[in-house]
Every structure is written in C-alpha cells, then in structure tokens.
Amino acid sequence: MKRLPTRSTVLIILVLLSLVGLTLDQNEDLLPIEDLALRFVVPVQEKLTSLASSISDLTQATQDIRELHRRNEELQGLADSLMIENVRLKEIESENETLRRLLGFTQANPTHSYKAAEVKGRVIGRAPSNFLSYLIIDSGSQQGIEKGMPVVTERGLVGRITDVGSNWAKVMLIIDPSSSVNALIQTSRATGVVEGQVGGSLVMKYIPQGETVNVNDIVLTSGLGGNFPQKLIIGQVTAVHQRDIEMFQQADIRPTVDFNNLEIVLVITNFLPDDFERLVP
Amino acid sequence: MNIYATILLLIATVIIQTTAMPHLTIMGVKPDLVLLMVISWSLLRGAQEGVIWALIGGMGLDLLSGAPFGTSTVALVALSLLAGMGELSVFRTHITLPLIATLIATLAYDLFFLLLLHMQGCSIAWTDSLNKVVLPSTLFNVLLAPFVYKALYWLHRKTGREEIAW
Numbered sequence: 001m002k003r004l005p006t007r008s009t010v011l012i013i014l015v016l017l018s019l020v021g022l023t024l025d026q027n028e029d030l031l032p033i034e035d036l037a038l039r040f041v042v043p044v045q046e047k048l049t050s051l052a053s054s055i056s057d058l059t060q061a062t063q064d065i066r067e068l069h070r071r072n073e074e075l076q077g078l079a080d081s082l083m084i085e086n087v088r089l090k091e092i093e094s095e096n097e098t099l100r101r102l103l104g105f106t107q108a109n110p111t112h113s114y115k116a117a118e119v120k121g122r123v124i125g126r127a128p129s130n131f132l133s134y135l136i137i138d139s140g141s142q143q144g145i146e147k148g149m150p151v152v153t154e155r156g157l158v159g160r161i162t163d164v165g166s167n168w169a170k171v172m173l174i175i176d177p178s179s180s181v182n183a184l185i186q187t188s189r190a191t192g193v194v195e196g197q198v199g200g201s202l203v204m205k206y207i208p209q210g211e212t213v214n215v216n217d218i219v220l221t222s223g224l225g226g227n228f229p230q231k232l233i234i235g236q237v238t239a240v241h242q243r244d245i246e247m248f249q250q251a252d253i254r255p256t257v258d259f260n261n262l263e264i265v266l267v268i269t270n271f272l273p274d275d276f277e278r279l280v281p
Numbered sequence: 282m283n284i285y286a287t288i289l290l291l292i293a294t295v296i297i298q299t300t301a302m303p304h305l306t307i308m309g310v311k312p313d314l315v316l317l318m319v320i321s322w323s324l325l326r327g328a329q330e331g332v333i334w335a336l337i338g339g340m341g342l343d344l345l346s347g348a349p350f351g352t353s354t355v356a357l358v359a360l361s362l363l364a365g366m367g368e369l370s371v372f373r374t375h376i377t378l379p380l381i382a383t384l385i386a387t388l389a390y391d392l393f394f395l396l397l398l399h400m401q402g403c404s405i406a407w408t409d410s411l412n413k414v415v416l417p418s419t420l421f422n423v424l425l426a427p428f429v430y431k432a433l434y435w436l437h438r439k440t441g442r443e444e445i446a447w
Contacts, residue, residue: 001387048421126299126300126303127299127342127345127346127347128295128298128299128313128315128342128345128346128353129312129342129346129348129353129394130311130313130391130414130418131394131395131398131410131414132346132347132348133347134346136345162347163347170347172347176347177348177398177403177404177405178398178401178403195404197406197409198395198398198405198406198409198413198414199409199410199413200309201310205404216435222414260303
C-alpha cells in the first residue's frame with residue numbers, strides 16, 4: 001500500500017479533530033479542557049497585553065514628546081516674533097507720542113519753522129567728557145541746518161548748533177559750562193544770563209538787585225543779544241542767592257528739559273543768531 | 282601690537298565712550314575708558330607705544346567732543362609720557378601701580394579740562410566741580426582700573442612687543 005504523505009496525514013487529522021471539536025463544543029464537553037488551557041494562558045496574555053500596552057504608550061509618549069517639542073518650538077518662535085513686534089510697536093508709540101508733543105509745540109509757536117532731527121544717542125550721541133555737554137544729531141547742512149540755530153523740544157530750550165557736517169550737527173546744550181543764554185523771569189520780567197555749570201546744572205546770573213525773584217518762577221529766553229528767539233522756556237527757579245553787598249542777585253535754575261533722555265529734538269531753522277561782528281568796522 | 286588693530290580697538294573704545302558710557306553713570310559721572318586704556322598700556326609697554334595710543338584715542342575723543350580739537354590729545358599724550366615711566370618700575374606687575382597711576386592721571390586730566398574751560402572764560406564753581414565731577418570720576422576710574430589693566434595685561438602677553446609700523 002502506498003504510504004500517504006505526512007503533510008496530508010496531519011491535515012486530515014486536524015480536520016477530523018476540528019469536526020470532533022465542533023461536535024463536542026456544541027455539547028459543551030470541551031469546557032474543562034478550555035478552562036485548563038486558559039488558566040495558564042490568561043496570566044501570560046495579561047502580561048503580554050500589559051507589556052504591549054506599555055510599549056505602545058512609550059512609543060506614543062515619544063511621539064507626543066516630539067510633537068510637543070515641535071509645537072513648543074513653533075510657539076516659542078511665535079512668542080519671539082510677537083515680542084519683537086510688541087517692542088517695535090511700543091517704540092513707534094513712544095516716537096508717535098514725542099512727535100505729537102513736538103507738533104503741539106510747533107502749532108503753539110507758529111512763527112518759527114522747525115526741522116525735526118533725531119538725536120543719534122545710540123550711535124555717536126554724547127560728549128565723551130564729564131565736563132562738556134554736547135549732543136550729535138543726525139541732521140546737517142543737507143537738511144538745512146546751520147551753525148547757531150536754536151534747538152528745542154516741547155519742554156523747552158535744549159541748546160544751539162555749534163558745528164555742522166553734511167548729515168550731522170553738534171548741539172551745545174544750555175547746561176554746558178561754555179553756554180550762556182539771555183533770560184528773564186516770567187513774572188517780574190527781571191533779566192539775567194543763564195549759564196551752564198560743570199556737572200550739568202544752570203545758574204541765572206546778573207539779575208539786578210531790587211528785582212523780585214521767587215522760587216518756582218519760570219525762566220524764559222529774553223531774546224536779547226539775538227542768540228535765541230524770545231519766550232522759549234529754560235527752567236524754573238529753585239533757589240535765590242541775594243546779598244546786599246553784591247551788585248547782582250543769582251538764582252539756581254532747574255531745566256525743564258531732561259537732557260539725559262533726549263531722543264528727538266527740533267531745530268528752529270528760520271532763526272539765525274545776529275552776527276554783531278559784521279557791524280564792527 | 283599691529284597698528285591697524287590698535288586703531289580699531291581705540292575707535293571701538295571711543296564709540297563705546299560716547300554711546301554706552303553716558304548710560305552707565307554713577308553719581309552723574311561716567312568713566313574715562315580711553316584714559317584708562319592709555320594709562321594701562323603706557324604702564325605695560327612704555328611711553329613709546331603709550332603715546333601712539335594717546336594720539337589715536339585723543340583724536341577720536343576730540344572728533345566727538347565739543348572741546349577745541351586737540352584738548353584730549355594733548356592731555357592724553359602728556360599723561361602717557363608720565364605713565365610710561367612706570368614701565369621701568371619693579372612694581373609694574375603689582376596691582377597698586379595702575380591704581381596709583383589712574384588716580385593721579387584722572388585728577389590731572391580733569392584739572393586740565395577745568396583749567397582749559399577757565400581759560401576760555403567759563404566761570405567755574407571749583408568746589409562744586411571737584412565734589413560733583415572730579416572726585417566721583419576719579420573714584421570711578423580707580424575702581425575700574427584693575428579690570429582694564431587686567432584685560433590689557435592679557436593683550437600685552439598675547440601680542441608681545443613689536444615695532445609699531447604702518
């Protein structure tokens with residue numbers, strides 16, 4: 001007799017077993033065997049399921065971390081750009097506010113024409129010495145700036161142009177020790193000369209004895225001498241020094257302009273100081 | 282040290298002096314970085330190199346200053362010549378030498394400026410000027426001197442002595 005191939009034998013046996021199993025299962029005769037088998041399989045299955053779940057969680061967590069990292073980078077980039085935008089807008093707002101105040105000043109003083117010039121505070125800004133008070137602004141002869149022109153802000157007199165280049169100009173501040181401005185007290189109309197001091201303060205000298213000068217009086221430019229226009233605010237009297245033995249009174253002045261925080265100034269371009277040297281024969 | 286590197290270094294210092302230093306004031310005064318560098322370099326390398334530093338730094342300051350051109354240059358050259366004598370001192374490596382040199386140099390530099398202003402006809406409140414500017418700036422410079430000296434000492438060791446040539 002010809003022997004059947006082993007594979008076919010196994011197949012037949014498996015089919016027969018399946019048929020037997022189906023028949024027994026119908027009558028629930030397989031339950032004990034099933035119970036016995038599953039008693040060993042279930043714990044292993046539990047462990048395997050738990051392990052698979054952990055691996056799945058780990059994979060998911062890794063993916064989540066990658067996603068969060070990417071998202072974090074996106075949000076960080078967005079936050080950075082928003083911060084830069086915020087800073088830019090604040091700067092624009094600040095500049096807008098300054099320009100608005102300067103515009104108000106020019107509208108209140110329509111007799112002069114002004115040239116707005118930005119102080120190059122962060123580029124070549126200020127005098128290197130502790131004894132001198134100068135600024136360098138980013139407007140020069142190309143913008144119509146000339147030597148001697150007064151420089152102001154909406155808060156008052158800043159100084160005057162001393163040197164002019166094509167696109168820059170040096171401004172001697174009124175607090176410079178070399179600066180002197182003819183001035184008057186607003187209430188009493190007493191005249192004097194406001195001079196800068198080493199260290200950045202102001203003193204009004206040559207106020208005639210007998211003139212009334214009080215603390216908190218406002219000091220304005222008098223226009224005498226033709227170096228500055230009239231009625232520009234210089235500052236406020238903080239102390240008066242009056243001695244009977246002296247010919248003149250003297251007053252300490254607090255400037256209204258904050259010279260340490262100047263960003264934009266106005267150059268009065270239609271005013272040039274009188275040149276008295278021309279009159280000398 | 283190479284002359285071009287010297288010029289670049291001093292120009293950068295002058296720019297810092299006129300831009301950053303006004304925002305770093307203490308008691309209303311700012312430190313004189315260029316003065317500190319010229320004095321330190323003169324102590325380390327002698328008057329010959331110190332004078333060149335003084336010329337370059339002084340001219341840079343004069344360009345951006347409102348003072349008559351040459352004021353800072355003359356003052357710095359004179360001080361660098363004096364400080365250059367310290368190069369021969371046996372205390373050259375000791376920290377007290379730059380401190381004392383800075384103290385004397387700052388006082389001399391500031392008084393030179395005050396005298397110049399006085400000669401120009403400015404009324405100088407001497408007591409106020411000394412109390413509000415000269416003494417605070419001297420103190421400020423002396424406090425900064427060790428740091429500047431240390432930095433330049435490192436540069437001195439790195440670059441080595443060589444002829445300054447164009």
